[in-house]
Amino acid sequence: MPLVMPIYGTRPEAIKMAPIVAALQQSSSLDQFTTVTGQHRSMLDQVNSIFGIVPDHDLNIFAPGQTLNGILTKTIDGLDKLFSVNRPDAVVVQGDTTTSTAGAIAAFYHSIPVVHAEAGLRSGDLFSPFPEEANRKITSQIASLHLAPTSTSRANLLRENIPSADIVVTGNTVIDALFMTVDKKVPFTDPALEELAARDEKILLVTTHRRENQGEAMRGVGRALARIADAEPDLIIVVPLHKNPLVREAVIPAIEGKKNVLIVEPLPYGEFTRMLSMSHLVLTDSGGVQEEAPSLGKPVLVMRENTERPEAVDAGTVKLIGTDEDRIVAEVDQLLNVRGYYDSMANAVNPYGDGKAAARTVAAIEQMLGIGSRIADFGD
Ligand code: UD1
Ligand code: UDP
Numbered sequence: 001m002p003l004v005m006p007i008y009g010t011r012p013e014a015i016k017m018a019p020i021v022a023a024l025q026q027s028s029s030l031d032q033f034t035t036v037t038g039q040h041r042s043m044l045d046q047v048n049s050i051f052g053i054v055p056d057h058d059l060n061i062f063a064p065g066q067t068l069n070g071i072l073t074k075t076i077d078g079l080d081k082l083f084s085v086n087r088p089d090a091v092v093v094q095g096d097t098t099t100s101t102a103g104a105i106a107a108f109y110h111s112i113p114v115v116h117a118e119a120g121l122r123s124g125d126l127f128s129p130f131p132e133e134a135n136r137k138i139t140s141q142i143a144s145l146h147l148a149p150t151s152t153s154r155a156n157l158l159r160e161n162i163p164s165a166d167i168v169v170t171g172n173t174v175i176d177a178l179f180m181t182v183d184k185k186v187p188f189t190d191p192a193l194e195e196l197a198a199r200d201e202k203i204l205l206v207t208t209h210r211r212e213n214q215g216e217a218m219r220g221v222g223r224a225l226a227r228i229a230d231a232e233p234d235l236i237i238v239v240p241l242h243k244n245p246l247v248r249e250a251v252i253p254a255i256e257g258k259k260n261v262l263i264v265e266p267l268p269y270g271e272f273t274r275m276l277s278m279s280h281l282v283l284t285d286s287g288g289v290q291e292e293a294p295s296l297g298k299p300v301l302v303m304r305e306n307t308e309r310p311e312a313v314d315a316g317t318v319k320l321i322g323t324d325e326d327r328i329v330a331e332v333d334q335l336l337n338v339r340g341y342y343d344s345m346a347n348a349v350n351p352y353g354d355g356k357a358a359a360r361t362v363a364a365i366e367q368m369l370g371i372g373s374r375i376a377d378f379g380d
Contacts (some may be wrong), residue, residue: 001050002369003031003113005088006225007107009039009061009099010069010176012288013046015269016118018360019096019176021053026146027362029371033088036061037075039099041139043243043266050181057082065245068098075102083110089369090115092361093139094173095287096132097141101139108142114363118172119146120153121308128306130212145368147361149352149377150311167378170360172292175353177269178365180263182277182296186270192262193238197278201236201247204228204332205279206345207286208303209242214250217323222254224328229258231329233335236260238275239268281335281342283328290318301331313352314343354378 003076003128004024014036026030037057038043041062048055059078059151061071068351075098090297091107093100137220139158140146146162149172157167178287188194196203208221229237239255240246241263255261267275273292276282282293285303293300294312302320313320321331335342357378364374 001029001031002089002127003033003372004092005033005035006092007035007099007103008074008094009037010046011040011043011047011266012095012286013094013097013100014044015177015288016173017092018051018053019115019173019180020094022051023358027366028371029366030369033057033086035059035079035082037071037078037099037103038095039075039296040054040243045134045264052303055240057086070183071098072102075099076106079103079106080110080373083107083112084166088112090144090365092117092365094118096121096129096136096139098131099323101135102275104139104142108206111142112366113336114139114142115145115147115171115361115368116140117231118144118149119148119167119359120148120157122153123150123306123308124157125306128212128304129210131276133308138296141160142172145364147364149357149378151377152311154377160162160345168360168364169379170364171353171355171357171378172291173353173357173361174288175295175350176358178273178292178295179355181270182273184243184270184274186268188271188274189262189268193264193275196236197237197274200279202234202336203278204235204237205275205282205284206237206239207242207284207289208251209247210285210304213285213303214246218250219254220323220325221253221328223324224229225251225261226254226258227325227329229255229261230333231333233260235260235336238279240264240272242266248373250306279333294347294349294351296320297346299342299345301328301335303328309352310363312349315347315349315351317347317349335377341361
Protein backbone atom coordinates (compact mmCIF):
# COMPACT_ATOMS: atom_id res chain seq x y z
CA MET A 1 0.00 0.00 0.00
CA PRO A 2 1.22 3.56 -0.64
CA LEU A 3 2.78 5.18 2.43
CA VAL A 4 1.69 8.70 3.39
CA MET A 5 3.68 10.74 5.92
CA PRO A 6 1.96 13.60 7.79
CA ILE A 7 4.66 16.02 9.07
CA TYR A 8 3.88 18.69 11.69
CA GLY A 9 5.43 20.47 14.63
CA THR A 10 3.34 23.20 16.29
CA ARG A 11 0.06 23.33 18.23
CA PRO A 12 -2.19 24.55 15.40
CA GLU A 13 -0.71 22.09 12.90
CA ALA A 14 -1.27 19.26 15.38
CA ILE A 15 -4.92 20.25 15.91
CA LYS A 16 -5.55 20.51 12.16
CA MET A 17 -3.56 17.39 11.28
CA ALA A 18 -5.17 15.18 13.96
CA PRO A 19 -8.35 14.50 11.91
CA ILE A 20 -6.15 13.68 8.87
CA VAL A 21 -4.04 11.23 10.90
CA ALA A 22 -7.24 9.59 12.17
CA ALA A 23 -8.67 9.33 8.64
CA LEU A 24 -5.40 7.88 7.30
CA GLN A 25 -5.35 5.32 10.13
CA GLN A 26 -8.85 4.23 9.11
CA SER A 27 -8.01 4.07 5.38
CA SER A 28 -7.90 0.58 3.90
CA SER A 29 -5.90 1.76 0.88
CA LEU A 30 -3.14 3.87 2.48
CA ASP A 31 -0.53 3.29 5.16
CA GLN A 32 0.60 6.20 7.29
CA PHE A 33 3.71 7.12 9.28
CA THR A 34 3.35 10.21 11.46
CA THR A 35 6.42 12.41 11.87
CA VAL A 36 6.64 15.37 14.22
CA THR A 37 9.46 17.91 14.26
CA GLY A 38 8.91 19.08 17.84
CA GLN A 39 9.09 22.78 16.79
CA HIS A 40 6.77 23.28 19.75
CA ARG A 41 7.32 20.82 22.59
CA SER A 42 4.78 20.99 25.40
CA MET A 43 2.04 22.54 23.25
CA LEU A 44 2.52 19.88 20.55
CA ASP A 45 2.65 16.96 22.98
CA GLN A 46 -0.52 18.27 24.68
CA VAL A 47 -2.49 18.08 21.41
CA ASN A 48 -1.11 14.67 20.38
CA SER A 49 -2.07 13.18 23.73
CA ILE A 50 -5.63 14.61 23.54
CA PHE A 51 -6.17 13.04 20.11
CA GLY A 52 -4.42 9.79 21.14
CA ILE A 53 -1.65 10.21 18.55
CA VAL A 54 1.71 8.58 19.26
CA PRO A 55 4.06 9.82 16.52
CA ASP A 56 6.03 7.17 14.65
CA HIS A 57 9.03 9.48 14.51
CA ASP A 58 10.05 12.63 16.42
CA LEU A 59 12.85 14.88 15.14
CA ASN A 60 12.84 16.57 18.56
CA ILE A 61 14.27 19.85 17.26
CA PHE A 62 12.87 22.03 20.09
CA ALA A 63 15.19 24.49 21.78
CA PRO A 64 13.92 27.49 23.79
CA GLY A 65 14.13 30.74 21.84
CA GLN A 66 15.19 28.97 18.64
CA THR A 67 15.54 31.04 15.46
CA LEU A 68 13.49 30.53 12.31
CA ASN A 69 16.61 29.43 10.45
CA GLY A 70 17.40 26.99 13.26
CA ILE A 71 13.93 25.45 12.93
CA LEU A 72 14.28 25.30 9.13
CA THR A 73 17.74 23.75 8.98
CA LYS A 74 17.19 21.21 11.79
CA THR A 75 13.93 20.09 10.20
CA ILE A 76 15.40 19.71 6.72
CA ASP A 77 18.44 17.87 8.09
CA GLY A 78 16.29 15.51 10.19
CA LEU A 79 13.89 14.74 7.33
CA ASP A 80 16.76 14.27 4.89
CA LYS A 81 18.10 11.47 7.09
CA LEU A 82 14.61 10.01 7.68
CA PHE A 83 13.69 9.92 3.96
CA SER A 84 16.91 8.00 3.22
CA VAL A 85 15.73 5.09 5.39
CA ASN A 86 11.94 5.53 5.26
CA ARG A 87 10.77 7.03 1.97
CA PRO A 88 7.02 7.78 1.80
CA ASP A 89 5.00 7.98 -1.43
CA ALA A 90 3.67 11.39 -0.35
CA VAL A 91 4.06 13.78 2.56
CA VAL A 92 1.29 15.96 4.00
CA VAL A 93 2.21 19.36 5.42
CA GLN A 94 -0.28 21.79 6.96
CA GLY A 95 -0.51 25.56 6.70
CA ASP A 96 2.31 28.04 6.96
CA THR A 97 4.65 27.32 9.85
CA THR A 98 8.37 26.90 9.38
CA THR A 99 7.98 23.17 10.07
CA SER A 100 5.46 23.02 7.23
CA THR A 101 7.62 24.76 4.63
CA ALA A 102 10.78 22.92 5.73
CA GLY A 103 8.88 19.63 5.40
CA ALA A 104 7.76 20.57 1.90
CA ILE A 105 11.28 21.55 0.78
CA ALA A 106 12.87 18.41 2.26
CA ALA A 107 10.32 16.19 0.49
CA PHE A 108 10.57 18.10 -2.81
CA TYR A 109 14.35 17.68 -2.85
CA HIS A 110 13.78 13.92 -2.49
CA SER A 111 11.22 14.05 -5.35
CA ILE A 112 8.47 13.00 -2.92
CA PRO A 113 5.07 14.56 -3.81
CA VAL A 114 3.97 17.24 -1.34
CA VAL A 115 0.32 17.47 -0.27
CA HIS A 116 -0.42 20.94 1.16
CA ALA A 117 -3.36 21.08 3.56
CA GLU A 118 -4.85 24.56 4.13
CA ALA A 119 -3.41 25.81 0.84
CA GLY A 120 -4.08 29.16 -0.81
CA LEU A 121 -4.53 31.50 2.18
CA ARG A 122 -3.13 34.93 1.30
CA SER A 123 -3.05 38.21 3.23
CA GLY A 124 -1.44 39.97 0.26
CA ASP A 125 1.37 41.34 2.46
CA LEU A 126 4.59 39.31 2.35
CA PHE A 127 5.56 40.61 5.79
CA SER A 128 2.25 40.07 7.62
CA PRO A 129 1.82 37.56 9.06
CA PHE A 130 5.58 37.09 9.27
CA PRO A 131 6.96 34.71 8.19
CA GLU A 132 3.76 32.75 7.45
CA GLU A 133 2.70 34.57 4.25
CA ALA A 134 6.08 33.78 2.68
CA ASN A 135 6.06 30.22 4.05
CA ARG A 136 2.74 29.31 2.46
CA LYS A 137 3.66 30.91 -0.87
CA ILE A 138 6.91 28.92 -0.99
CA THR A 139 5.02 25.69 -0.25
CA SER A 140 2.51 26.47 -3.03
CA GLN A 141 5.38 26.58 -5.54
CA ILE A 142 6.51 23.02 -4.80
CA ALA A 143 3.34 21.16 -3.76
CA SER A 144 1.79 18.53 -6.06
CA LEU A 145 -1.66 18.64 -4.45
CA HIS A 146 -3.20 21.81 -2.98
CA LEU A 147 -6.04 21.30 -0.49
CA ALA A 148 -7.79 24.65 -0.33
CA PRO A 149 -10.15 25.14 2.64
CA THR A 150 -12.52 27.46 0.78
CA SER A 151 -13.33 28.62 -2.75
CA THR A 152 -11.62 31.93 -1.89
CA SER A 153 -8.32 30.16 -1.21
CA ARG A 154 -8.83 28.12 -4.40
CA ALA A 155 -9.22 31.38 -6.36
CA ASN A 156 -5.96 32.70 -4.83
CA LEU A 157 -4.12 29.62 -6.11
CA LEU A 158 -5.65 29.85 -9.58
CA ARG A 159 -4.52 33.50 -9.75
CA GLU A 160 -0.98 32.23 -9.14
CA ASN A 161 -1.31 29.81 -12.08
CA ILE A 162 -1.59 26.62 -10.00
CA PRO A 163 -3.39 24.13 -12.31
CA SER A 164 -7.01 23.64 -11.27
CA ALA A 165 -6.62 19.84 -11.61
CA ASP A 166 -4.13 19.98 -8.70
CA ILE A 167 -6.51 21.88 -6.36
CA VAL A 168 -9.27 20.28 -4.28
CA VAL A 169 -11.48 22.35 -1.95
CA THR A 170 -11.78 20.26 1.21
CA GLY A 171 -12.90 22.65 3.95
CA ASN A 172 -10.56 23.20 6.88
CA THR A 173 -9.84 20.23 9.16
CA VAL A 174 -9.94 22.61 12.14
CA ILE A 175 -13.74 22.31 11.95
CA ASP A 176 -13.43 18.49 12.02
CA ALA A 177 -11.25 18.85 15.15
CA LEU A 178 -13.71 21.29 16.72
CA PHE A 179 -16.71 19.02 16.07
CA MET A 180 -14.76 16.04 17.49
CA THR A 181 -14.15 17.95 20.72
CA VAL A 182 -16.50 20.80 21.58
CA ASP A 183 -19.51 18.86 22.85
CA LYS A 184 -17.48 16.71 25.24
CA LYS A 185 -17.54 19.29 28.08
CA VAL A 186 -14.05 18.27 29.15
CA PRO A 187 -13.45 19.17 32.83
CA PHE A 188 -11.06 22.09 33.36
CA THR A 189 -7.75 21.13 34.97
CA ASP A 190 -7.53 24.56 36.63
CA PRO A 191 -10.06 24.74 39.51
CA ALA A 192 -10.52 28.50 38.93
CA LEU A 193 -11.91 27.75 35.45
CA GLU A 194 -14.21 24.98 36.70
CA GLU A 195 -15.51 27.40 39.31
CA LEU A 196 -16.02 30.02 36.58
CA ALA A 197 -17.96 27.47 34.51
CA ALA A 198 -20.39 27.03 37.41
CA ARG A 199 -21.18 30.77 37.44
CA ASP A 200 -23.06 32.75 34.82
CA GLU A 201 -20.47 35.40 33.97
CA LYS A 202 -19.66 37.30 30.79
CA ILE A 203 -16.29 36.06 29.55
CA LEU A 204 -13.85 37.78 27.21
CA LEU A 205 -11.42 35.14 25.90
CA VAL A 206 -8.05 36.49 24.75
CA THR A 207 -5.15 34.85 22.87
CA THR A 208 -2.12 36.53 21.34
CA HIS A 209 1.20 35.31 19.97
CA ARG A 210 1.91 36.71 16.44
CA ARG A 211 5.56 37.56 15.88
CA GLU A 212 4.74 40.86 14.15
CA ASN A 213 2.76 41.94 17.24
CA GLN A 214 5.51 41.12 19.75
CA GLY A 215 7.12 44.06 21.55
CA GLU A 216 5.35 47.43 21.87
CA ALA A 217 2.14 46.36 20.09
CA MET A 218 1.73 43.41 22.46
CA ARG A 219 2.48 45.59 25.52
CA GLY A 220 -0.33 47.81 24.22
CA VAL A 221 -2.62 44.76 24.16
CA GLY A 222 -1.73 44.16 27.83
CA ARG A 223 -2.52 47.80 28.71
CA ALA A 224 -5.81 47.62 26.79
CA LEU A 225 -6.82 44.50 28.75
CA ALA A 226 -6.02 46.27 32.02
CA ARG A 227 -8.23 49.22 31.03
CA ILE A 228 -11.08 46.91 29.98
CA ALA A 229 -10.78 45.00 33.27
CA ASP A 230 -11.06 48.26 35.24
CA ALA A 231 -13.93 49.65 33.15
CA GLU A 232 -15.95 46.39 33.19
CA PRO A 233 -15.73 44.89 36.70
CA ASP A 234 -18.44 42.32 35.88
CA LEU A 235 -16.56 40.99 32.86
CA ILE A 236 -14.14 38.07 33.40
CA ILE A 237 -11.13 38.20 31.09
CA VAL A 238 -9.57 34.76 30.50
CA VAL A 239 -6.06 34.80 29.00
CA PRO A 240 -4.54 31.39 28.18
CA LEU A 241 -0.97 32.53 27.55
CA HIS A 242 1.23 31.12 24.80
CA LYS A 243 4.45 29.46 26.04
CA ASN A 244 6.59 32.02 24.21
CA PRO A 245 8.41 34.05 26.92
CA LEU A 246 8.32 37.15 24.67
CA VAL A 247 4.51 37.00 24.78
CA ARG A 248 4.47 36.55 28.55
CA GLU A 249 6.88 39.43 29.21
CA ALA A 250 4.76 41.74 27.05
CA VAL A 251 1.28 40.91 28.37
CA ILE A 252 1.56 39.87 32.02
CA PRO A 253 2.88 43.04 33.75
CA ALA A 254 -0.19 45.17 32.92
CA ILE A 255 -2.80 42.59 33.97
CA GLU A 256 -1.38 40.47 36.77
CA GLY A 257 -3.16 40.80 40.10
CA LYS A 258 -6.43 42.13 38.61
CA LYS A 259 -9.27 40.23 40.20
CA ASN A 260 -11.38 39.90 37.04
CA VAL A 261 -8.46 38.67 34.90
CA LEU A 262 -7.56 34.98 34.87
CA ILE A 263 -4.12 34.33 33.39
CA VAL A 264 -3.76 30.60 32.70
CA GLU A 265 -1.38 28.21 30.93
CA PRO A 266 -2.16 27.13 27.35
CA LEU A 267 -5.38 25.17 27.66
CA PRO A 268 -5.56 21.60 26.39
CA TYR A 269 -7.61 21.70 23.17
CA GLY A 270 -10.80 20.23 24.67
CA GLU A 271 -10.69 22.74 27.53
CA PHE A 272 -10.02 25.59 25.10
CA THR A 273 -13.00 24.76 22.90
CA ARG A 274 -15.19 24.50 26.00
CA MET A 275 -13.96 27.95 27.11
CA LEU A 276 -14.66 29.25 23.60
CA SER A 277 -18.23 28.02 23.80
CA MET A 278 -18.65 29.62 27.27
CA SER A 279 -17.27 32.97 26.09
CA HIS A 280 -19.28 36.07 25.22
CA LEU A 281 -16.66 37.43 22.82
CA VAL A 282 -13.13 36.71 21.65
CA LEU A 283 -10.09 38.96 21.17
CA THR A 284 -7.28 37.26 19.30
CA ASP A 285 -4.51 37.36 16.71
CA SER A 286 -4.71 33.61 16.13
CA GLY A 287 -5.54 32.06 12.77
CA GLY A 288 -7.23 28.93 14.11
CA VAL A 289 -9.35 30.79 16.66
CA GLN A 290 -10.64 33.05 13.82
CA GLU A 291 -11.87 29.89 12.11
CA GLU A 292 -13.38 28.15 15.15
CA ALA A 293 -15.21 30.97 16.94
CA PRO A 294 -17.56 31.87 14.03
CA SER A 295 -18.78 28.29 13.99
CA LEU A 296 -19.91 28.79 17.61
CA GLY A 297 -21.50 32.19 16.86
CA LYS A 298 -18.96 34.13 18.95
CA PRO A 299 -18.00 37.63 17.79
CA VAL A 300 -14.25 37.84 17.17
CA LEU A 301 -12.13 40.97 17.27
CA VAL A 302 -8.88 40.27 15.41
CA MET A 303 -5.82 42.19 16.56
CA ARG A 304 -4.21 42.37 13.13
CA GLU A 305 -4.12 44.83 10.26
CA ASN A 306 -5.03 42.22 7.64
CA THR A 307 -6.23 38.64 7.41
CA GLU A 308 -5.85 35.70 5.07
CA ARG A 309 -9.22 34.50 6.36
CA PRO A 310 -11.72 37.01 4.88
CA GLU A 311 -14.71 34.66 4.84
CA ALA A 312 -15.94 35.25 8.40
CA VAL A 313 -15.17 38.97 8.09
CA ASP A 314 -17.50 39.03 5.07
CA ALA A 315 -20.09 37.11 7.10
CA GLY A 316 -19.92 39.84 9.79
CA THR A 317 -18.79 37.62 12.70
CA VAL A 318 -15.12 38.65 12.62
CA LYS A 319 -13.83 42.24 12.67
CA LEU A 320 -10.25 43.35 12.04
CA ILE A 321 -9.29 45.97 14.62
CA GLY A 322 -5.46 46.15 14.57
CA THR A 323 -3.37 46.49 17.74
CA ASP A 324 -3.87 50.11 18.73
CA GLU A 325 -4.57 50.19 22.48
CA ASP A 326 -7.36 52.80 22.33
CA ARG A 327 -9.05 51.00 19.43
CA ILE A 328 -9.06 47.66 21.28
CA VAL A 329 -10.66 49.30 24.34
CA ALA A 330 -13.25 51.10 22.15
CA GLU A 331 -14.16 47.99 20.11
CA VAL A 332 -14.70 45.84 23.20
CA ASP A 333 -16.74 48.63 24.79
CA GLN A 334 -18.93 48.83 21.69
CA LEU A 335 -19.60 45.10 21.68
CA LEU A 336 -20.46 45.10 25.38
CA ASN A 337 -22.48 48.28 25.56
CA VAL A 338 -23.99 49.32 22.22
CA ARG A 339 -27.46 47.85 21.97
CA GLY A 340 -27.96 45.58 18.94
CA TYR A 341 -24.31 45.63 17.92
CA TYR A 342 -23.40 42.36 19.66
CA ASP A 343 -26.36 40.54 18.10
CA SER A 344 -25.37 41.77 14.65
CA MET A 345 -21.99 40.01 15.01
CA ALA A 346 -23.06 36.90 16.95
CA ASN A 347 -23.99 34.81 13.93
CA ALA A 348 -23.09 31.14 13.75
CA VAL A 349 -21.48 30.72 10.34
CA ASN A 350 -19.38 27.87 8.98
CA PRO A 351 -17.47 29.19 5.98
CA TYR A 352 -14.42 27.11 6.88
CA GLY A 353 -15.81 23.61 6.84
CA ASP A 354 -18.49 21.02 7.54
CA GLY A 355 -16.49 18.53 9.59
CA LYS A 356 -15.67 16.30 6.60
CA ALA A 357 -12.42 17.92 5.45
CA ALA A 358 -10.21 15.02 6.59
CA ALA A 359 -12.26 12.48 4.60
CA ARG A 360 -11.95 14.72 1.51
CA THR A 361 -8.21 15.05 2.18
CA VAL A 362 -7.70 11.29 2.15
CA ALA A 363 -9.86 10.91 -0.99
CA ALA A 364 -7.84 13.61 -2.77
CA ILE A 365 -4.54 11.92 -1.80
CA GLU A 366 -5.86 8.59 -3.09
CA GLN A 367 -6.71 10.24 -6.40
CA MET A 368 -3.25 11.83 -6.61
CA LEU A 369 -1.67 8.42 -5.99
CA GLY A 370 -3.80 6.85 -8.74
CA ILE A 371 -6.09 4.77 -6.54
CA GLY A 372 -9.25 6.88 -6.49
CA SER A 373 -11.33 9.28 -8.52
CA ARG A 374 -11.85 13.03 -8.25
CA ILE A 375 -14.25 14.11 -5.48
CA ALA A 376 -16.64 17.07 -5.40
CA ASP A 377 -15.24 20.28 -3.93
CA PHE A 378 -16.50 21.44 -0.51
CA GLY A 379 -19.14 24.11 -1.04
CA ASP A 380 -20.16 22.96 -4.54
C1 UD1 B 1 4.69 29.23 15.55
C2 UD1 B 1 4.41 29.43 14.06
C3 UD1 B 1 3.12 30.22 13.85
C4 UD1 B 1 1.97 29.63 14.62
C5 UD1 B 1 2.37 29.47 16.08
C6 UD1 B 1 1.26 28.77 16.81
C7 UD1 B 1 6.40 29.65 12.65
C8 UD1 B 1 7.33 30.59 12.00
N1 UD1 B 1 5.48 30.21 13.45
O1 UD1 B 1 4.98 30.52 16.08
O2 UD1 B 1 2.81 30.23 12.47
O3 UD1 B 1 0.89 30.52 14.53
O4 UD1 B 1 3.54 28.67 16.17
O5 UD1 B 1 1.37 28.85 18.18
O6 UD1 B 1 6.49 28.47 12.45
N2 UD1 B 1 7.64 27.70 23.24
C9 UD1 B 1 7.80 26.82 24.31
N3 UD1 B 1 7.06 25.67 24.32
C10 UD1 B 1 6.21 25.34 23.33
C11 UD1 B 1 6.04 26.24 22.26
C12 UD1 B 1 6.78 27.40 22.21
O7 UD1 B 1 8.57 27.08 25.22
O8 UD1 B 1 5.55 24.29 23.42
C13 UD1 B 1 8.41 28.97 23.21
C14 UD1 B 1 9.89 28.77 22.88
O9 UD1 B 1 10.65 29.67 23.62
C15 UD1 B 1 9.94 29.13 21.40
C16 UD1 B 1 8.92 30.25 21.33
O10 UD1 B 1 7.88 29.83 22.21
O11 UD1 B 1 11.21 29.54 20.99
C17 UD1 B 1 8.37 30.53 19.97
O12 UD1 B 1 8.01 29.33 19.30
P1 UD1 B 1 8.18 29.21 17.69
O13 UD1 B 1 7.78 27.85 17.26
O14 UD1 B 1 9.53 29.69 17.32
O15 UD1 B 1 7.21 30.26 17.05
P2 UD1 B 1 5.79 30.75 17.41
O16 UD1 B 1 5.93 32.22 17.54
O17 UD1 B 1 5.22 29.95 18.51
N1 UDP C 1 -5.73 26.67 21.39
C1 UDP C 1 -5.66 25.75 22.41
N2 UDP C 1 -5.34 26.20 23.68
C2 UDP C 1 -5.09 27.50 23.95
C3 UDP C 1 -5.17 28.44 22.88
C4 UDP C 1 -5.46 27.99 21.62
O1 UDP C 1 -5.88 24.56 22.22
O2 UDP C 1 -4.83 27.84 25.11
C5 UDP C 1 -6.04 26.20 20.03
C6 UDP C 1 -7.16 26.90 19.31
O3 UDP C 1 -8.40 26.27 19.56
C7 UDP C 1 -6.76 26.79 17.85
C8 UDP C 1 -5.24 26.71 17.91
O4 UDP C 1 -4.89 26.44 19.25
O5 UDP C 1 -7.21 25.60 17.24
C9 UDP C 1 -4.63 27.99 17.46
O6 UDP C 1 -3.27 27.98 17.74
P1 UDP C 1 -2.40 29.30 17.73
O7 UDP C 1 -3.27 30.48 18.04
O8 UDP C 1 -1.23 29.02 18.62
O9 UDP C 1 -1.85 29.35 16.23
P2 UDP C 1 -2.44 29.91 14.85
O10 UDP C 1 -3.77 29.30 14.63
O11 UDP C 1 -2.47 31.41 14.97
O12 UDP C 1 -1.41 29.47 13.85
